[in-house]
Amino acid sequence: MLEIRDLHVHYGAIAALHGISLEVPAGKIVTLIGANGAGKSTTLRTISGLIKARSGSITFNGEPITNLPPHEIVARGLAQCPEGRMVFTNLTVLENLRMGAYLRRDKQNFPKDLDHIFAIFPRLKERLKQTAETLSGGEQQMLAIGRALMSQPKCLMLDEPSLGIAPILVQTIFSKIVEINRETGLTILLVEQNANLALEISHYGYVLETGRIVLQDECAALRANDEIRAAYLGEG
Secondary structure, eight states: OEEEEEEEEEETTEEEEEEEEEEEOTTOEEEEEOOTTSSHHHHHHHHTTSSOOSEEEEEETTEEOTTOOHHHHHHTTEEEEOTTOOOOTTSBHHHHHHHHTTTOSOGGGHHHHHHHHHHHOHHHHHTTTSBGGGSOHHHHHHHHHHHHHTTOOSEEEEEOTTTTOOHHHHHHHHHHHHHHHHHHOOEEEEEOSOHHHHHHHOSEEEEEETTEEEEEEEHHHHHHOHHHHHHTSSOO
C-alpha cells in the first residue's frame, strides 16, 4: 500500500535520511524502531508532506505522493497521528473529532463513525463535551487516534503513541491499535520509542540508525536478534 524508495531528506545542509527504502503492505502493522534522532519521525513527516524530500519517491496505493501538500495526502487516505498528540486543546472532544473529518463530504455518515470511535474508546464518549485540555495524556492520545480515524484513512501513521502516557494506559492504547487493525483491516505504520511493545504488536519491522535502515525482518525474528535485544529491548 505504501512504498518508499531511496528517500533522502535534509534539514538545511544536514542530511536526516540517507536513501531509505521500505514497504507497508495492506492490512499489516509495520513499525520503525531506533534511537532518538534516528530519523523515525522525519520519515513519517516526509510521507505526510510536512517535510520536503530532496530525492527519492513515495508511492501510496500505486500513485506517487512525493512532496504533495499535506491536505492532498490526507484526502487520498493517509492520515498521521502526530508525536505529542497535537489535539486542539480549546475545542471539545466532539469538535476535535469533527475536525478529523474536515475534508470529508459524506456528513451523513458522521453519527455512525462517531459510534465506531466510541466503541473503540468509550472514555471519549464520557468526555464528549469537555475541552481537550482537561483530558489526561492517555485520553488525549485516544482522541488524537480517533480524530485521525474520522478522516476514514486507508493507512494510519502513529508517531510515538506511548510518549508521555501513564504506563497503565500505554497497554490500553496498544491493545486498541491491535484491535483497530484486526477488526477493520486498517494498515498501520508505527513509530514507537518502546521497541518491545512495538515489535510485540507489529508484523514487520525496520531498524533505523542515523537516517539509514540497518536491519529489517519479521518482528518475531527481530525480537529474537541478540543485537536488537541488547540495543533496544534492554536484554543481554
